[in-house]
Amino acid sequence: MSYLVWLVTGCSPGGFGECFVHSILARGDKVIATARNLEKIKHLGKAGAAVLQLDITDTQQNINNTISKAISVYGRIDVLVNNAAYVAIGTSEDLEADDFQAQFDTNVFGTIKVTRAALPHFRQRRAGTVVFIGSLSGWIGHPGVDAYAGSKHALEGIVESLHHETSHLGIRTLLIGPGRFRTLLLSSQNMKAAQTKVADYNDFSHALLTGLAKEDQRQPGNPVRLAEIVVDLVRREGLAQGREVPFRLPLGIDCFDEVQAKCEETLKLLEDWKDVLRSTDHNDQTK
Template sequence: MAPLVWLVTGCSSGFGNQFVHSILARGDRVVATARDLSKIQHLNQLGVPTFQLDITDSQAFINATISKVLAEYGRIDVLINNAAYIAIGTWEDLSYEDWLAQFDTNVFGTIKVTKALLPHFRERKKGTMVFISSLSGWIGHAGCSAYAGSKFALEGIVEGLHAETAHLGLKTLLIEPGRFRTNLLSSSSMKSRPSDIPEYAERSRAQMEGLAGEDQNQPGDPVKLVEIVLDLVRGEGVAQGMEVPFRLPLGVDCYTDVKEKCEATLATLETWKNVTRSTDIETQK
């Protein structure tokens, strides 16, 4: 296979940083981006071009950045939409601005970066778009409603994108990690609103302590996830000879929880089948 050119968002840490190193190890080329360019400039020593890209900027600014990348490097074969963060807090404790900020990064920022590259992919009739979703795209946990909402939204819009662009020769992958040892829960990445509302305060305190204890103790290995994604894109390793799925949960916890939700949903559909199917307008005889 000829070397691919990848563009990755959110490369300052976690999955994004690992993608850069794993892509290079496969012999491909990668363009690394981050909101704060100073946090990824060390990648220049590896021969990796770096660009400042805040995905919450305007569509015009993002378009200009992508155009600059294409002008300098000729093409992009694979887009990894990785940049995201998690907001923690109850519905009552999170402000409207907190909700807007969560969706601005996790949903609308992802839309803008993808829109900026879609004409390039469409004109070439090839390209792969990878979206890093989450177990929270399946399950809304208490105190994580904003994050889950953003990931549920991402799941729907990416599924629609897949349906719109598959006939153009474009590939779409939706990756759903469980709990992986990234910086997602670190104090520098997570934005939390501890509750002082009496009915929520104790549970909020316990959640904050639990998340702090889980940080850097998650069971998932980011290296293994990234290597699987590269296999899926390149048709190697675990993907060799396999039909690559559009959506793939990754992580033992993700497998267990998604399976449980699917089974519960099927059980509900069967139990309530007659009611569910009773809503059509009666035809007159």
């Protein structure tokens, strides 16, 4: 395979993005690493990546301009990895409406803007892969991460629709759903937590914030391993050699267990309530 050109968002130290860059370079591919703060990714430039400043919450026009600049670096982009995200912690009563808006501005709307900027390039070439880093929270609405879970559930639906819209154009879509991986997602600089002001939530909120603080850098998942798997999936080599690459792939022991439990619960619900679920048509509909 000739080398691929990748663009990765959210490449600041300690996250999946940085791991992607190193894994991509190790395969002999080219990569354009991006982040809101260019100073934080200069070390990736020294490692062999091209680096560009990209704030995914910027205007669509500015993002379009940045993607055009990125395309000009190597003459094309083959793979876009939508990785940039953060997590807001707090119950629905404790998070302000602005907190929900900010969470969606990055995790959903920012991702959409970057993808929209790259899609014409892929469509014209009838080639390209778009990778989205979702989350176990796109499957399970855990308590205390309402805004984050909402943003990742929204992303799941948008990406699934995009997959069906663009697959016939030669554009591949991969939706990766990580469980708990040892990135800096839960670090003080990346996790935005709202202390509860509601007495009824005091015990829950304290336990949640204490638990998350203790879990930081103790998560079971290895982000380097995740990056290696995704690069294999894109390049159809390694563990993906000779296998049909799925559109959606949950990753992590915890992700496997919780997604399996939810699927089994959903199948049981469908069976237990089948008579009701299938009883809603007008009488003139063919059964």
